[in-house]
Amino acid sequence: MRHQISGYRLGRSTGARKALRRNLIKQFFTHERIKTTRAKAAAIRGDAERLITLARNSAQAGDAEKVHARRLAVSKLGDNQVIKRLFDEIAPRYANRNGGYTRILKLGPRMGDSAEMVILELVEE
Numbered sequence: 001m002r003h004q005i006s007g008y009r010l011g012r013s014t015g016a017r018k019a020l021r022r023n024l025i026k027q028f029f030t031h032e033r034i035k036t037t038r039a040k041a042a043a044i045r046g047d048a049e050r051l052i053t054l055a056r057n058s059a060q061a062g063d064a065e066k067v068h069a070r071r072l073a074v075s076k077l078g079d080n081q082v083i084k085r086l087f088d089e090i091a092p093r094y095a096n097r098n099g100g101y102t103r104i105l106k107l108g109p110r111m112g113d114s115a116e117m118v119i120l121e122l123v124e125e
Contacts, residue, residue, distance in 0.1 A: 055091035
């Protein structure tokens with residue numbers, strides 16, 4: 001039994017799981033909406049919200065804090081174009097919103113394996 005065990009393993013090894021999460025978050029910030037399974041969406045939703053909050057809070061910070069925030073984001077995502085988009089386009093949209101930047105819309109089961117599919121998207125502000 002998995003009592004008091006947190007996190008999503010997604011049926012993958014540690015390296016594959018980290019790569020999957022990183023790629024899903026990069027695609028999410030690039031397209032602002034992705035279609036995926038419910039488990040994968042739930043697994044990346046918290047990380048995406050934390051990164052948006054990090055970028056949003058760095059806007060009012062000093063130069064050293066801005067650099068630190070960008071380096072933290074790069075360590076999570078590893079793609080400078082996505083980081084630039086996150087800090088310059090996405091985060092300023094949510095300057096007056098304290099959390100709740102994403103929504104999950106249910107689509108129904110996928111043909112083939114009947115996995116529950118959802119759309120994870122950014123909330124319009």
